[in-house]
Amino acid sequence: MNPAVYAILSMDHRLFDAKVMSMPIYNNEPYTLYRAWLKKEMMSTFGLTRCAFFQGCIRPGMELAFYQHVNEVMVPLWSHFPKVREVRVWTQENADIGEPAYPLVMVMRFDSQADIDQALLSPVREESKRKSGVLVDMFDGTIFHTVFNNVYCESGTDKSPISA
Incomplete structure (x- = not known):
C-alpha cells in the first residue's frame, strides 16, 4: 500500500476507509490533503x-x-x-x-x-x-x-x- 494512503487510513479508519481509498495523493502531503478533504466532507454531515x-x-x-x-x-x-x-x-x-x-x-x-x-x-x-x-x-x-x-x-x- 502507498505509504501516504496508509498514513491517512491510520488516522481514523473507522469512518474514512472507503472515502480515502479513492482520494488522490499529491506531493506526498497526506495529512494536509486529509484535513482539507475531511473539512469538506464532514461539514455537511456533522x-x-x-x-x-x-x-x-x-x-x-x-x-x-x-x-x-x-x-x-x-x-x-x-x-x-x-x-x-x-x-x-x-x-x-x-x-x-x-x-x-x-x-x-x-x-x-x-x-x-x-x-x-x-x-x-x-x-x-x-x-x-x-x-x-x-x-x-x-x-x-x-x-x-x-x-x-x-x-x-x-x-x-x-x-x-x-x-x-
Whole structure:
C-alpha cells in the first residue's frame, strides 16, 4: 500500500476507509490533503458545534433558581436561534479533577460557520444575552464560547469487541 494512503487510513479508519481509498495523493502531503478533504466532507454531515462553557460555580443557595432560569427562559430562547439544528444543555455530574468545574455547558449544532454567524446577529441572540444576565448574577466564574468541528459521530450501544 502507498505509504501516504496508509498514513491517512491510520488516522481514523473507522469512518474514512472507503472515502480515502479513492482520494488522490499529491506531493506526498497526506495529512494536509486529509484535513482539507475531511473539512469538506464532514461539514455537511456533522456541521459545527458552538458551546458556551460556564467555568466556575453557582453561588451557594442559587442552584435551584439558576437551573430553573436555564430551563424555563434560556432553553426556549436558545432553541429559537436561526439555523440551529440541535440544542443541548449539560450539567456536570463529576470529573476526574476537582478544578475547573463546569456546572453548565450549552451546546448548539449548526450546519456551517455562516449559520452560526447568522444566529449570532439575530434578535433572538440579543434577547438571549439580556436574559443571560440573570445567570451571570448567580454565577462566580468565567463564561466563554468556542466552536468545534465535528469530525466523528457514532451512536448505538451494540459494538463488536476490538480484537488484538
